[in-house]
Every structure is written in structure tokens, then in C-alpha cells.
Amino acid sequence: SSHEHKLNFRKSKEVCLSYIQDALLQKQWKRAAEFLTCYVESLEKDYSREHIGPSEMIWRIGTEILRHHSQSSMKEFNCFMEQMKTLGVKRFLKVCLEHVFHLLCNGQIDEAYQNLSLAESWRFGEQTAIQDKEMKLIEAYRGLLDYYSWSKQKNILLEHSEDGFSDLAVEQEMHSCFRKAAVNLKEIIKIPGVWDVFVKCYVDLLEFYGDHNEARQVLNEYAYNSKFPANPNAHVYLYQFLKRQGESKKSLISALKILHDIVPSHELMIDFNTMLQKSKKRKKRRLGLEVIFAALDYAGWKENAKAWSCLARQLKQIVTSEKHLDWIKQEWNSRKDWWPAFHFSRYLAKRNWEENQSLSYEKALVAGILLGKDCKYFRYVSHQGCKAQLKRFRMLKKFVNRHNPVYLRISG
Amino acid sequence: RDFNERCAQCSEVNWGLTDGGRFYCRSCHNVTERTREVVNTDFITNSRVQTISKGVRKQEKNDGGCEWYICEGFQLVLKKQAEALEALGVCPQMKDEILCNFWRCYLQKSKQAYCKRPAGEIVKALSACESSTDVDSDPERPSLLHLLSVSESEGDLQTDCSFASSVSKVSESTSVYSGSVDGSLYLMKNQKERLRMTMPMTLSFCYMALLWLREPITLSELLRFVVEGHIPYLNVFQHFPEKMKLCGLDLRIFYVESWPAYEEVFNKMHELAAFLDLPRFPDITDSCFLHPDMLCMKYLMEANLPDELHNWTCRVVKKIGIGEADFLTLMPGNKSTRKVKYDVLAAAVIVVVLKLLFLLDDHYEWLLSEFAEERNKNNTEGGPYFEFKKWYEVVKQSLDVEQKKLDEERAKYLWRCEKPLFYSVKNKSKVLKRRQMVVNLQNQFGKLSGSVRRAEKPNPSSFQLSWSEENTDGSCFHGHSLKGVLQEKCGLLTAMNPDYWLCTVKLCNEKLCGHLAHYREVEFPQSYHFVLGLFSFLLRIQPSYIHDEVCMIEHKLFNKKLYKKLKYNTVLRK
Numbered sequence: 001s002s003h004e005h006k007l008n009f010r011k012s013k014e015v016c017l018s019y020i021q022d023a024l025l026q027k028q029w030k031r032a033a034e035f036l037t038c039y040v041e042s043l044e045k046d047y048s049r050e051h052i053g054p055s056e057m058i059w060r061i062g063t064e065i066l067r068h069h070s071q072s073s074m075k076e077f078n079c080f081m082e083q084m085k086t087l088g089v090k091r092f093l094k095v096c097l098e099h100v101f102h103l104l105c106n107g108q109i110d111e112a113y114q115n116l117s118l119a120e121s122w123r124f125g126e127q128t129a130i131q132d133k134e135m136k137l138i139e140a141y142r143g144l145l146d147y148y149s150w151s152k153q154k155n156i157l158l159e160h161s162e163d164g165f166s167d168l169a170v171e172q173e174m175h176s177c178f179r180k181a182a183v184n185l186k187e188i189i190k191i192p193g194v195w196d197v198f199v200k201c202y203v204d205l206l207e208f209y210g211d212h213n214e215a216r217q218v219l220n221e222y223a224y225n226s227k228f229p230a231n232p233n234a235h236v237y238l239y240q241f242l243k244r245q246g247e248s249k250k251s252l253i254s255a256l257k258i259l260h261d262i263v264p265s266h267e268l269m270i271d272f273n274t275m276l277q278k279s280k281k282r283k284k285r286r287l288g289l290e291v292i293f294a295a296l297d298y299a300g301w302k303e304n305a306k307a308w309s310c311l312a313r314q315l316k317q318i319v320t321s322e323k324h325l326d327w328i329k330q331e332w333n334s335r336k337d338w339w340p341a342f343h344f345s346r347y348l349a350k351r352n353w354e355e356n357q358s359l360s361y362e363k364a365l366v367a368g369i370l371l372g373k374d375c376k377y378f379r380y381v382s383h384q385g386c387k388a389q390l391k392r393f394r395m396l397k398k399f400v401n402r403h404n405p406v407y408l409r410i411s412g
Numbered sequence: 413r414d415f416n417e418r419c420a421q422c423s424e425v426n427w428g429l430t431d432g433g434r435f436y437c438r439s440c441h442n443v444t445e446r447t448r449e450v451v452n453t454d455f456i457t458n459s460r461v462q463t464i465s466k467g468v469r470k471q472e473k474n475d476g477g478c479e480w481y482i483c484e485g486f487q488l489v490l491k492k493q494a495e496a497l498e499a500l501g502v503c504p505q506m507k508d509e510i511l512c513n514f515w516r517c518y519l520q521k522s523k524q525a526y527c528k529r530p531a532g533e534i535v536k537a538l539s540a541c542e543s544s545t546d547v548d549s550d551p552e553r554p555s556l557l558h559l560l561s562v563s564e565s566e567g568d569l570q571t572d573c574s575f576a577s578s579v580s581k582v583s584e585s586t587s588v589y590s591g592s593v594d595g596s597l598y599l600m601k602n603q604k605e606r607l608r609m610t611m612p613m614t615l616s617f618c619y620m621a622l623l624w625l626r627e628p629i630t631l632s633e634l635l636r637f638v639v640e641g642h643i644p645y646l647n648v649f650q651h652f653p654e655k656m657k658l659c660g661l662d663l664r665i666f667y668v669e670s671w672p673a674y675e676e677v678f679n680k681m682h683e684l685a686a687f688l689d690l691p692r693f694p695d696i697t698d699s700c701f702l703h704p705d706m707l708c709m710k711y712l713m714e715a716n717l718p719d720e721l722h723n724w725t726c727r728v729v730k731k732i733g734i735g736e737a738d739f740l741t742l743m744p745g746n747k748s749t750r751k752v753k754y755d756v757l758a759a760a761v762i763v764v765v766l767k768l769l770f771l772l773d774d775h776y777e778w779l780l781s782e783f784a785e786e787r788n789k790n791n792t793e794g795g796p797y798f799e800f801k802k803w804y805e806v807v808k809q810s811l812d813v814e815q816k817k818l819d820e821e822r823a824k825y826l827w828r829c830e831k832p833l834f835y836s837v838k839n840k841s842k843v844l845k846r847r848q849m850v851v852n853l854q855n856q857f858g859k860l861s862g863s864v865r866r867a868e869k870p871n872p873s874s875f876q877l878s879w880s881e882e883n884t885d886g887s888c889f890h891g892h893s894l895k896g897v898l899q900e901k902c903g904l905l906t907a908m909n910p911d912y913w914l915c916t917v918k919l920c921n922e923k924l925c926g927h928l929a930h931y932r933e934v935e936f937p938q939s940y941h942f943v944l945g946l947f948s949f950l951l952r953i954q955p956s957y958i959h960d961e962v963c964m965i966e967h968k969l970f971n972k973k974l975y976k977k978l979k980y981n982t983v984l985r986k
Contacts, residue, residue, distance in 0.1 A: 008670030009827050016823040034861035038824040040853040044846050058853065069860050080856065083849060 013042050013054075020061055029069040036061055043087070055087040059095060067102070074106060089127055093119060093134035100141060109145065116142040136188055140198055143184025147201040150177035154208070178205055189218065192227040199237060207244075215241060223258070232266060235259040239268065249275055253284065260291055265298035273310045277317075286327055289314055293331045302343065303352075308362035315369050319403050329410045332370055336411070339370075344377035353384050361385070361392060368400030372407035478655040482598045483519060485656065485666060486609050489648050490515060493618050496643045500872055502627050510621040517688045518617075522607055592662050607687045610665070611645065612672035616681035618643075623681075623742060624693055628701035630755035631678060632951040633874065639671055639952075642872045646671075647829035663833050674753075674953045682751055685744035696740035696754075703740065704729045707758030713890065715762070715946055716807055716879045718798050720894045724765045725758075732968035734761075750922075753961070759947040760961030764969065766943055769897050769907045770800060774937040776909060784896035797896035798889060804939075806887045807946065810877055815949060876950060914970065915963045929963040931956040 016039045023032035039061075042054035062080055066072040081099040085092055096119040103112040119138045122128070128135070153174035160167050185202040189195050199222050206215040219241055223234040239255040256272045269291055276288030292311045301307050318324055332339075344367045352360035364381035371378065378400060385393025494507035592598075598608065615638065619631050629637075638645045649658050649666045658666065685693075696702050708725040712718075729735040740752055770777040781800040788796050832847050879888040898905050915936070916929040933941050933955075944955040951958075967974065 007822055007825075010669075012822055012825050012827070015819070019820070019823045030860065030862040033857045035823065037854050037857045037861055038826060040850050040857070041826060041828045043850050043853075044828055044843070062853075062857070065857070065860065071860060076856065083852065087849070 009045065013039060017057065024061070024064060027068070029065050032061070032065050033069065036065065053088075055084075056091065059084045059087065059091070063098070063102075074108070077102065078111075089124055090130075092122065092124070092127070093131045093138060096122075097134060097137060097141070100138075109148070113142065113145050116145065133191075136191065139184045140188035140195075143181045143188070144198065144201060146177045146181035147185065147205065150174055150181055150205070153177060178209070181205060189222065192225070192229070194229060194231055195222075196231070196233050196237075199234075203237065203241065207241075212245065216245075223255075230262055232259055232263045235262075236266075236268065249279070253279075260294070264291070264294040265300060266295075269295040270304075270306055270310060273314075277310070277314050282324075285314075286324075289318075289327055289331060293335070296343070297335070303356065303359060305356060305359040305362060308359060308366060312362045312365040315366060316399075319369055319406050322406075325406065325410060328370075332410055336370075340375070343367075344371060344375060346376045346380060349377045349380040353381055357385075357390075361396065364393075365396055365400070368396070369403065369407060370410070372411070373397075373400050373404050480592050480656045481594050482592050482662070482665060483609065485592065485649065485652065485658075485662070486614060487515065488652055488656075489611070489614050489644070489666075490617060492644045492648055492651060493614060494621075497618065497622070497629075500629075500637065500642060502622065502629070503625065506621050506625055506627065510624050511617065514617060514621060514688065518607075518609075518684070521688055522609075592656075592658075598661075598665060607683065611668045612676050613680050613684065615645070615672055615677045616684055619677060620681050620685060623702075626694055626696065626700050626702060630702065630707070631674060631753070632755045632953060635672065635674060635677065636952055637872055640872065646827065647831070650829050650831045658833070659837075667833060669827060674951075674957070678751070678753060682742075682744070685742065688744070690744045693742040693744075695737040697737055698735060702754040704734055704754070704758045704761055707754060708761055710874075711758055711762055711947070711950070713879075714875050714877050714950060716803065716877065716887075716889050717762070717766075718892045718894055719890050720892075721762070721765055721769075724769065725761050728761055728765055728768075728965070728969065732965060734965070734968070750964075753957070755951055756953065756957055756961050757965075759951060759958050760965055763940075763943055763947070763958065763962050764965050767912060767940070769894070769909060770939075771909045771911055771913070772937055772939040772943065773911075773913060774939055776911075777939055780897050780908070787896060794893075796886070796892050798892035798894055799896075802886070803889050804942065806889075807877075808942070811946060811949060814876065818949075912970075914966055915959060917974075919963060919967055927956065928960040931959040 016035055020032050020035045020039065023029075023035060036058070039054070040058055043058065045054070062084070063077075066077045066080055078099075081095065081102075084095050085099075088095075096115060100112045100115050100119075103109075103115065116138055120135070120142060153170050156170050157167060157174060160170070182202065182205055185198050185205075188198055189202060199218065203215045203218060206212070206218070219234070219238040222228060222231075223238045228234070235255060235258050239252060239259070242252055242255055253272070253275055256268060256275075259266055259268060260272060273288045273292040273295075276284045276291060279285055279288070292307065292314065295301050295307055296304075296311060315328065318328060343363065349360070352363060360381045364378050364385075367375050368378040368382075373379070382393055382397045382400070386397060490511060491507075494511050498504055498507055615634065619634055622629050622634065634643070637643045644651070646668060649662075652658060698705055700706065705722075705726050708729075709722055712721055712725070726735075733739060734757065739749075740754070742752070743749060766772060770780060777800045781802070784797040784799040785801065788799065828850075832843050879890065881888045881890060897908050899908050900906075919928045920930070922928050931944075941955070944958050947958050948955040
């Protein structure tokens with residue numbers, strides 16, 4: 001390796017940075033601090049043409065070191081952050097936010113609140129307009145902390161009312177927190193983005209005060225406005241709200257439809273399938289089958305007995321009625337090459353039987369229908385089940401045997 | 413008025429005083445540098461403060477600053493450097509005579525003193541000469557100026573100094589931001605013909621003086637001492653007297669943020685020697701430290717190689733004539749002779765000798781080493797034979813450790829100095845705030861660094877690697893014998909190795925592409941690269957420079973054979 005013999009300030013600091021980087025990656029905090037001490041004098045140089053200047057480097061590296069170093073304290077951290085705030089006015093609000101996050105992670109809610117309030121009142125010429133986004137975030141987080149206070153007050157109030165007290169002061173405090181929180185939370189969720197925690201809290205507030213219309217509107221916006229990034233949680237929140245409101249199955253189903261499209265493996269797919277199966281509409285039942293098959297494509301569902309029982313139930317119903325066997329054929333077509341090895345191997349048969357009989361029962365039913373009575377899985381499990389003299393396995397065997405021709409039809 | 417000099421311009425004696433306390437000639441309105449307070453010899457108490465009555469200079473001139481010129485600043489730098497060299501053991505003659513004479517000559521040739529000034533220049537030296545009483549009372553003033561004034565009076569320099577008529581105007585225009593009087597002027601013009609002074613050039617001056625005196629310091633050593641902090645260079649302006657305020661453009665001249673490269677200082681030195689019309693330098697003979705025979709001995713020791721190799725280096729030196737005084741001695745202005753880099757040359761000779769004896773083709777040297785190892789195992793009497801492999805392992809280990817240390821030191825180097833610098837008064841407060849923040853952060857993270865705190869500046873030493881024969885682990889190879897690689901032929905000792913490979917068959921034109929050859933690591937054997945790397949570390953220069961010298965030596969050595977060969981064959985029989 002050739003060592004640079006012509007050494008100047010810039011190069012020397014570049015090299016210094018690479019030493020810091022190595023030390024950070026190896027979690028050698030003392031060593032990182034040592035080199036950072038040598039690096040800080042870059043602040044006195046003009047780096048306006050570089051993409052990331054030394055002040056930002058120092059902020060980020062310093063934060064990392066102070067977070068992990070055994071001898072660093074919150075006091076030191078706070079002192080450091082204050083200095084960083086004065087370093088770059090263009091980054092002021094960002095630094096404030098990160099400082100707040102750190103305080104929150106360390107349980108210093110009050111300090112975090114103070115910092116947020118201070119930051120909110122910051123004004124700096126045109127920078128205030130430029131850093132508008134960060135300001136909105138700051139307001140939103142303060143709103144969040146207001147929500148948190150509201151929640152605490154609410155709990156106190158509930159306790160007191162149980163004990164028979166009524167506390168006007170607490171109540172008023174609670175309402176004031178609500179107002180403060182609501183204003184800021186409402187603002188941030190107007191901007192396209194991922195605001196799960198803000199949305200949840202805001203909806204919680206609205207529901208408490210009985211403003212269900214507003215809540216519904218907020219959730220609809222969050223889930224369906226195309227300007228917002230696709231967010232599965234938005235649909236989950238909407239669904240949960242609608243359920244709480246006792247909405248009709250129709251609206252519940254429509255709420256989950258997009259979730260199925262985005263995240264076919266979501267845990268709510270079981271609920272979704274259950275609702276769809278029971279529907280009178282043929283299209284819905286068809287969708288139900290699609291949904292449950294799609295969910296079981298994912299490895300995380302392999303041992304989910306409930307999911308298998310949903311599929312088993314629906315398949316059984318279809319086979320028994322002998323109607324819509326083509327549905328099964330369609331779904332099975334793209335899976336017949338890999339599902340056998342994925343779900344119905346002999347090894348899995350043994351394991352499922354040993355670990356979870358119900359699971360093996362459901363799976364055996366599905367295997368029997370899809371792969372016929374001669375498939376490894378069905379044979380093993382039903383044999384074991386009959387040997388153990390379990391009634392349902394005997395029934396299972398009978399059922400599959402009786403309907404074996406169906407298998408022949410769908411496998412063709 | 414007791415000022416009775418004749419005006420330099422109109423030769424009248426008709427003086428008045430400006431608002432700033434300066435004498436001006438009423439006849440031709442020529443303003444001098446002489447101020448009223450000159451008769452008051454108390455320089456130290458800042459009585460010689462003046463404000464420039466006209467122009468944009470701010471009032472803060474009253475804060476204790478004085479007028480000073482760029483060349484004065486450089487003079488101070490040189491003085492400090494010379495003192496440091498003296499502390500390192502260089503003879504005092506260097507500082508007191510040689511360096512100052514060079515400097516004086518330079519000032520004269522570059523028309524910064526003692527000469528007919530082109531329009532718009534101010535002569536500082538003249539006023540210093542005139543105010544000789546001043547000089548005695550001020551110990552702060554560099555001794556050189558004292559010398560200047562003394563020699564002035566002896567009349568061996570041109571005393572025909574004339575003031576430009578526009579002198580007063582210049583002092584206004586040059587007050588475009590700098591603490592010195594002529595800062596902006598200094599940077600403005602293309603000063604090629606005048607060889608403008610720069611910080612790296614101060615080292616060229618030092619080296620030139622050292623060379624003249626044939627002191628035992630090579631250029632690479634000098635530069636290494638500079639980096640190690642034994643010779644002031646970086647932030648040397650901190651030591652300027654309080655009165656000499658440094659700001660604005662002065663910083664561009666005096667504040668450097670890089671270490672000077674060998675080539676830069678070397679080339680400038682030669683330019684300077686030619687510019688000053690210096691005669692042939694004192695001869696470098698074989699008793700001088702800089703002679704290849706001597707330097708080879710030093711480097712052989714430092715590289716932990718057997719002393720016996722010295723015979724070989726001397727043979728090579730003699731054969732190609734690079735030990736001759738005419739080759740080694742500097743003749744300024746002689747463009748035809750190649751400039752000699754003594755340290756690089758000596759290192760290259762050693763590399764060539766190693767190639768002669770060991771071939772260094774990544775095979776033969778290991779083979780020889782195996783034989784030596786066998787012999788050493790079976791035969792412990794008569795001293796060990798030199799084993800290339802063992803040497804490689806020992807040296808590589810030390811080298812890696814030292815290189816790692818050096819790399820870390822470079823990464824931790826602190827460039828800024830205590831004295832805060834501002835380009836303009838406007839950003840003074842900003843600069844001070846930043847400085848405060850830097851200090852705070854350094855304290856905060858310094859505490860978190862643990863016990864490690866900056867080590868003391870190591871004592872300057874000529875040897876970076878040292879090997880002791882007293883070590884029983886056999887890690888010192890000085891006394892090892894080369895018998896394993898030599899054989900006797902016709903009463904002469906020759907190398908067993910019959911082959912040699914040339915680094916390059918054809919040399920480049922140095923003037924056109926700057927190098928004699930182009931070194932790329934992948935094209936050469938690893939052993940060769942290792943050896944180059946070793947000397948590259950010791951001399952703190954790029955391996956390619958040593959490679960160039962190696963090529964040059966080889967071409968001299970195999971001159972006849974090269975001309976005989978018709979084909980381009982890289983392997984020759986010796």
C-alpha cells in the first residue's frame with residue numbers, strides 16, 4: 001500500500017474520520033472519542049462545498065459516542081446537544097428533534113416536553129419557513145406528549161370516579177391537554193406521510209369525546225387518500241374502528257380488501273376469510289378461498305392451526321356441495337408444484353403429529369382433498385390418528401376416501 | 413525639526429509632519445517612513461505606533477500594532493528555523509553567516525531591499541538602516557537587520573535607494589486587508605522573475621545553507637524534523653512579536669495547511685541557488701556525510717542489513733562514478749547536470765546492490781535464504797550467514813508497527829494553533845466563538861478518550877529504526893555474513909547470482925514527463941516492492957522517487973551492455 005506522503009489538513013482529517021469510523025464499527029468508544037477530539041478542529045475550516053460538513057459529522061458521531069460510552073451521562077449528552085444546536089442553524093430543529101427522541105428513550109418526558117416547547121417558539125428569519133417540516137414534527141410530538149398527559153389524567157379520573165370522587169381540577173387539566181393535543185395531531189396527519197402513532201392517538205381522543213364522524217373521516221383519509229404512502233396499518237386501524245363501531249360486515253370486508261392486496265400474510269386474513277366464507281355472495285366466498293390460500297403461502301403461517309382450519313372448513317364445504325370445484329382447481333393450479341414439499345412432506349407429517357394434533361388434523365384434511373388419499377401426509381396422519389383411536393381421524397379417513405374422485409378431478 | 417536628512421527624491425531639506433506623525437518633504441510631498449518617534453528609541457513600549465492618516469485603515473492600528481512587511485515576517489521565520497537547527501547541533505555559523513547572507517542576497521536580487529525600486533514599492537530596509545539607533549535598542553528586531561544596517565554603512569551594497577513618488581498612495585491601496593503593509597501586493601503580481609518567497613521556500617533556504625556547510629542532515633531528515641515539530645514551520649507566525657498583527661492576506665502567505673513535499677523544497681532550492689547566482693558549492697568529498705559511501709553506511713545500519721554490504725555499495729558507487737566530487741557537488745544554474753538527491757541516491761544504491769546479490773525476483777532470494785538457513789542450523793560456529801527470509805520477517809514486523817504508529821499520528825495531527833486567525837474583522841467574533849466551541853468539544857471528548865493523552869514530542873533522532881547487536885534473539889543482522897551469497901572467482905568475490913533484471917529498459921525524458929520511469933507496484937516483484945517500501949518509509953517519500961534513482965543507477969551500471977543489446981531483453985547476464 002502506498003502511504004500518502006504529501007499530507008495536508010484535508011487529507012489528515014479524512015484519515016482521522018476513517019479511524020473514527022473503524023472505532024465506531026468495532027464499538028471502541030474510547031478510541032472513537034480520542035480521534036474525534038482531533039477531528040473537531042475541522043469546525044474552524046470552511047467546508048461549504050462539501051456535501052456533509054464537519055459540524056454534521058461531529059453531531060452525529062458525538063451523539064453515537066455519548067449514547068454508548070460507559071462514562072457519559074445524560075447531563076453530558078444534554079450539554080453536547082445544546083452546543084450542537086448552536087453550530088448549524090440549518091439543522092437546528094433536526095438536532096432538537098433528535099435530542100427529544102433521546103430524552104424520551106431515557107424516560108425524561110418532562111425534559112423532552114420542555115425542549116419541544118422551546119423549539120416550537122424558535123424563529124430564525126427565512127430558516128423558519130425552510131424548516132417547516134421539522135417544525136410540524138416538533139408540534140406533532142408535543143401533541144403526542146400532550147396526549148400522553150391527557151391519558152394519565154383520564155386514568156386518574158377513572159380511578160377517582162370508581163372511588164366515588166370527582167375531581168374538577170383533573171378534569172379541566174385533562175380537557176386542556178386534549179385541546180392542545182388535538183390541534184397539533186390534526187395538523188400533522190394532514191400532510192401525506194406515515195403517522196401511525198399520531199393517528200392512533202388522535203382517533204383515541206376523538207372516540208373518547210364522541211366525535212365518531214371526525215374519527216371515521218380521519219381514518220378514511222389515512223387509508224384511502226392516494227397521496228399518502230401505502231400503509232397496511234392504516235387499513236388495520238380503520239377496520240378496528242369500524243368493528244368497534246359495530247359496522248356491517250359489508251363495510252368491514254371492504255376495509256380489509258386492500259389490506260389483503262398489500263399484505264396477503266397479515267394476521268387479520270383469518271378474520272377476513274371467516275367473514276367472506278359466511279357471505280351469501282358467491283364472489284365473496286370465492287375471494288375468501290383466495291385469501292386463505294394466499295395467507296398459507298407464507299412460511300410464518302405454516303403452523304397456524306386456525307388458518308388451516310379455515311381452509312379445511314371451506315374446502316370441505318365446497319367438496320361436500322360439489323359446487324365450485326373449479327375454484328379449488330384454480331387455486332391449486334399455481335400451488336401444486338410446491339405446496340406438497342412445503343406443507344405436506346412426510347417429515348412435516350411426523351412433526352405436526354407429534355407437536356400439534358389439531359394442526360395435523362386440519363392439514364391432513366386439506367392434503368387429503370388436494371392430494372388424494374394416497375398422499376404421504378394424509379396416510380401418515382390418518383394412520384396415526386386411527387391407531388390412537390381418535391374418532392375424528394376415523395371420520396376424516398372416511399370422508400377423504402369417500403370424496404377421492406374429487407381429487408382426481410381437481411388434479412387433472 | 414531636527415530631521416536633517418536630504419529628501420531622497422528631491423534632495424531638499426524641507427520637512428513637515430503629517431497627521432500621522434511622519435516626516436514629509438514639503439517640496440515634493442514625498443512621505444517617508446521616518447516618524448517623529450524615531451528619535452525616541454524606545455521601541456518596546458510601542459511608542460512607534462502610527463495610524464495612517466489617509467486611507468481605509470481602521471482605528472485599531474492603535475491597539476499596539478505596527479507596520480511590518482512580508483519579508484520581515486519571513487526573516488523571523490528563518491531566524492526561528494535557524495535557531496532550531498542550531499539546537500539540533502548544526503554549527504552556529506549557519507545561522508549567523510550563511511543563512512543571513514543568502515537571505516540578504518535574496519532580498520537584494522528580488523528587489524525587496526537595497527536596490528532601485530520599481531514604482532509602487534516601499535523600502536523597509538532603508539528606514540531600518542537609517543534608524544540604526546533604533547535597532548540597538550530593540551532586541552526584538554531580528555539580528556539580520558542589524559547586519560543589514562551595519563553592512564549598509566560599510567557601503568558594500570547598493571545604497572542607491574529611491575522612493576517612488578507614489579509611495580504614499582501605495583500605503584493606502586495595500587491596506588486591502590492585511591496586517592502587513594504589502595500583503596496584498598505580495599500576492600498580487602505574477603512574481604516569477606522575482607521568485608516570491610513562500611513558507612516551503614524557507615525550508616529551501618535552510619537546506620541550501622545546510623548543503624553549503626555540508627552539515628550531516630539530509631533533506632528527508634530535515635523535512636522529517638519539521639513534521640515532528642523540532643523545526644518551526646506550521647504556525648510559526650505564533651511567535652511573531654505582538655506588534656506584528658497578522659490578518660487577512662497575510663494568512664495566505666504565512667498560514668500553511670500542508671507539509672511541504674520533498675520535490676517541492678528540493679526544486680525550489682535549486683531555483684533559488686540559480687536565482688542568487690551562487691557559485692559552485694563546497695565540494696562533497698568522500699569524507700562528507702552526504703557522500704553516498706557514508707549515507708549508505710547509515711542506511712544499511714538502519715535497514716538492519718549486514719555491514720558487509722557496504723563493500724558492495726562502495727564498489728557500485730565507484731564503478732558508475734557517482735562518488736566523484738564533480739557529480740555530487742551542486743553547480744547552481746548548470747542545467748545539464750542532474751540534480752543530486754543524496755538520500756534517495758544512497759537508498760537506491762543499496763536497492764541495486766540487493767538486486768545484484770539477491771536478484772529479488774520473488775524466487776531466488778528465498779532459495780538463497782533456504783541454503784543459508786540450512787547452513788546456519790548445522791553449523792553454528794563462525795557467525796551466522798545472512799538469511800533473507802529472517803531479515804524480511806524481522807524488518808517487516810518493525811516496519812508495520814512503525815508505519816501504523818505513523819499513520820495514527822498523522823490522523824491525530826492537530827493543525828490549528830492557539831492564536832486565532834481572522835481574515836477580516838467582520839468574522840473575528842465568529843472565529844472566536846468557533847474556537848471556544850472547538851476547545852469545549854476537545855475537553856469533553858478528551859475526557860472520554862481514557863488515559864491516552866498526546867505523548868511528549870519524541871526526541872529528535874537520526875535513526876528511526878534501531879537494532880541492537882546485544883539482542884540475543886538474533887534480530888540484528890549487522891554482523892551477519894554474506895558468505896552464503898558470494899563465491900570466489902579468480903581471486904575476487906562475486907555474487908553467486910548470475911542474473912539481473914532491469915527496472916526499465918528505456919529511461920523516460922525527465923524534463924517531459926517529470927520522471928525517469930513510472931513505477932507501478934503490480935509490475936514488479938513483491939520483494940522489490942518491499943525494499944522500496946522500507947526506504948520509502950525511512951525517507952518519507954514516495955517509492956517512485958527511489959525507483960527513478962534505481963533506474964538511473966542501473967543504466968549507468970549496465971551502460972555498455974545496453975548499447976550492445978539489439979533486442980529488448982530484460983534479463984541480462986552480468
